[in-house]
Amino acid sequence: MLTTIRKRWLPALLAALMLVPPVLAQDRRTEQAIKHRRAAFTLMATYVNRLVQTADGQRPFDARLTTADARAVALLSQLPWEGFIEGSERGDTRAREDIWLDDDKFKTYAGDLQRQSLTLVTVTEAGDLKRFKSTLVEMRNTCSACHKAYRKD
Ligand code: HEC
Numbered sequence: 001m002l003t004t005i006r007k008r009w010l011p012a013l014l015a016a017l018m019l020v021p022p023v024l025a026q027d028r029r030t031e032q033a034i035k036h037r038r039a040a041f042t043l044m045a046t047y048v049n050r051l052v053q054t055a056d057g058q059r060p061f062d063a064r065l066t067t068a069d070a071r072a073v074a075l076l077s078q079l080p081w082e083g084f085i086e087g088s089e090r091g092d093t094r095a096r097e098d099i100w101l102d103d104d105k106f107k108t109y110a111g112d113l114q115r116q117s118l119t120l121v122t123v124t125e126a127g128d129l130k131r132f133k134s135t136l137v138e139m140r141n142t143c144s145a146c147h148k149a150y151r152k153d
Helices: 002-019 021-055 063-076 104-125 129-150
Strands: none
Touching: 021 063, 021 129, 063 104, 104 129
16 A cells, blocks of 8 residues: 555655755745844844943943944944845845845945944944944944835834
């Protein structure tokens, strides 16, 4: 009985499996891309929140420790963008559809964020609390501006 099933259905099953993978692989690729960028943003927000607490005086401004947080943001700010691949406008995402795919303004915001996060590292390393605070404000304005334009609330 089992042998009959194997003989009869196995070839059909194998044939079906061979048809499915390209579609599944594509789905998995976009799913992974969305997960990748969301994870990067989530981690980035964790470190930005720490910096905000530091600016608000809830954490000590310590050149060494605060610089480590700023460095984490600078590194993480390089990571979300590779997750914005074609096709990933659909799925488990709050990104607005289509518009980022070839959008100069989106890339400008991403570039601003990277530049500002590097400035943040420099001024924090120098122990400059005043510039630390002002750069953090600028950087967070970039987060908000990009979200307003490209993220659904
Ligand atoms: C260039 C545009 C851009 C910039 C700059 C930007 N974001 Fe985002 N962010 C997005 C988009 C688009 C999404 C939606 C991603 C998705 O759902 O696929 C997002 C999502 C998020 C999320 C939600 C992650 C989740 O759980 O899905 C957080 C948190 C976040 N961003 C934090 C930040 C912080 C903090 C900054 C600044 C330090 C920042 N973002 C800068 C575009 C940007």
